[in-house]
Amino acid sequence: MDKQNLTAAELTKLDQKHFIHPTSSIQEQQEHGAAIIFKEGNGVYLTDVNGKTYIEGMASLWNVNVGYGRKELAKVAQEQMEALAFSSCFATFSNEPAIRLAAKLAELTPGDLQAAFFTSGGSESNDTAYKLVRHYWKVKGQPQKTKIISREKGYHGVAVGSTSATGIKDFHHMTSSLAPGFLHVEAFSTEALRELIIQEGADTIAAFIAEPVQGAGGVNIPPDDYFKEVRRICDEHQILFIADEVITGFGRTGKWFACEHYGVTPDVMLVAKGISSGYSQLGAVIVREFIHQDLIKYSEGTLLHGFTYSGHPTACAVALKNIEILEEEQLIENAEKMGLIFSNHLQQLQQECKIVGEIRSLGLIGALELVKDQETNERFPAKVSPKVIAEARKRGLILRTVTFGNADTIVFSPPLVINEQEIKEMFDILKEAIEAVQAQLFASEK
Template sequence: MSNETLRQELVELDKKYFIHPTSSLQDQQENGPGIIFDKAEGVYVTDVNGKKYLEGMASLWNVNIGYGRKEIAEAAKEQLEKCAYVSSFTGLSNEPAIRLAAKIAEITPGDLNGVFFTSGGSESNDSAYKFVRHYWKVKGKPEKTKIIARERAYHGVASGSTSATGIKSFHEFTTSLAPGFVHIDPDDPDAFRKAIEEEGADTIAAFLTEPIQGAGGVNFPKEGYLKEIRKICDEYDILFIADEVISGFGRTGKMFACEHYDIVPDVMIMAKGISSGYIQLGAVVLREHVHQDLIKYSKGVLMHGLTYSGHPTACAVGLKNIEIMENENMVENSKVMGDLLASKLKELQKETDIVGEVRHLGLVGAIELVKNQETGERFKEKLSVKVVAKARERGLILRNVVYWDKDTIVYSPPLCINEKEVNEFVDILKGAIFEVQTSL
């Protein structure tokens, strides 16, 4: 069977049976999948026709160590053959889960040390909300249930995490949002204080934030914002939850984004980079005082558990993933290559008429497209859609964000990217931008 014949067969099966997440169902039926991936190695993915792409998004911000790492496959195989899965319910345990929990406690900032495992980011978010509400309940303050989150935030698509997300289109998908979530201006600490005063501090369980907003457009907090929020949380006896699903595990040039802003959250949410996408895995990490108070005040069984919490094979993969990251200095490489990539994108900004702000931290960044570089005026048409499409045609996968007035290209390549691949990234993007610019 030829590659094209195989592709056509797969397209028809895809259209008939496969409901794609976060995709247009009508477009899927009309055009089929845009790319059918076949293999991947390093920073590259290859489709069934043999076309190679530089994965400028590390898929979904998550393939941090890069593709095709045989050590991960070997670690999974070894654990699968030894003990693929056992339950962690009712006090049962396994060595990979124990050792990964200890490793996470070692590498997270401050005294974060109580680890609850999940299968991904949405589960981690929903679990965190339940934990903080349970925490206040056993502490004798059951009325502290509300969670204050930021507009433009993305926290997942489970029932609670959809409700916590501050992006309107996710809310419009469903007819029933979970109660108890309040959204505030994402840049103003006074908006948090005002919400506390309006809602009542005795009703608020936690403040929830991505240290760096990812799917909302790679938005960085204003200077001092997170430290002021931490101060307000302490003042009003409110827990601070940091969602590091995208920003964790070296993405920003430090192991966790909170380290850039010199804060330690009471609860940290993680997924994605914890396994670099090689297997489904996430976690919620509790600070010492939260963990110890739960031990002290909780009575009976902790009535929250997931079938795959502490999955031995997933945890073995997570351990090997972190080992590779540390042994190959990928966190430092994220900083060095991230600075190099950003500097080249800022040079590109000077060479074009439509590239506005370029912002980054490590290997996560964004490029704004504008009609006027001085005023920041936007085109009526969202040019980022066209640029991302042209870049894909040329062999570079990126993502665009067009919520609100944004016309933004975002990027987050694997942390193993090297200088040659950075140059290739920029050359392809430059060609795509100039092609769109000349068509205006």
């Protein structure tokens, strides 16, 4: 078989036989094959092996911030690979791209966030943070401070620790071996947080972790004063505050980092996804100066935590170029500007489609709920959003659905390069898809 000229049917058979897909239905893959086999991308568009083009309304997995087809990122990767593709950062070895990127992150992040530990992605960043904060309290003479409080509907990844921190119960059903020491609290209740701290004892709690805007849980946006109160509570009880900016970082919400909307500096910030726009696998854990200095002062011997690809030179070089693009093309400003247009289209869709309920957005991340009755918020007996997603895909638009618990939600996260015309095109397709499903739903009731 000529590996360079495989047909779509041949690729589908190989996919079914050899490729176990992440976060997918194994049965559906075997029955129908891959939903789409992509071949190339440009800007906000992807093209499949059959030549059909789609608007990528999710920037793939919330991460292709600078859009597809960036030859300058391919070029910098090639140049770095030719010079130094990889080198270890264990035993204090280092490389220039990793050093420069760590310094750049200190410059971009708010407050005195100063030092970075590099990972390969968001789940690794989360698990690293849990280990680091527990190690921090241990070397500070408080080894009993081990518990991590996270929030209901929060998503933090799928490694053992990050799955345990995730507050979406569906992710807990895959395994019965969740890690101990993780607690969950109501998403936007600071009173519930205070009560849980009192109940457990502040001297047993290492950190509180939260996404500034919950992503996979349904794009849930906090009240304006929520994180300021969280910051006060954490300071009052000597609990470290971790902001998971894996989805929201690097411009997604119209600021470099979403916590800037709320006027707070976390003690630890987690990043991945938009740091390289998906062009290379990379994440980081960034800590404030006092944490870094205490680790220097109190740690002894080797910090026995690290990944083969921590500080990967090629990934770090790509990230530096990606950040340069975000700056030079003013894509954070574009996210803010296009976010207002995006919000207007959401409002119009709510007015014109009777099954569109609550809408919410911040910059270029958003969501809409599907309901049977806008006034009462009554839901349909069966989830409707997957049907809308399927209709949108037929028409050339890729979005995601959230159906955990009572949610029947469509979420959005387009590349930050999107323009006004492309936003209109996206919402025109979505409206057609919603109206098609809407007609089916109410026709069946007659």
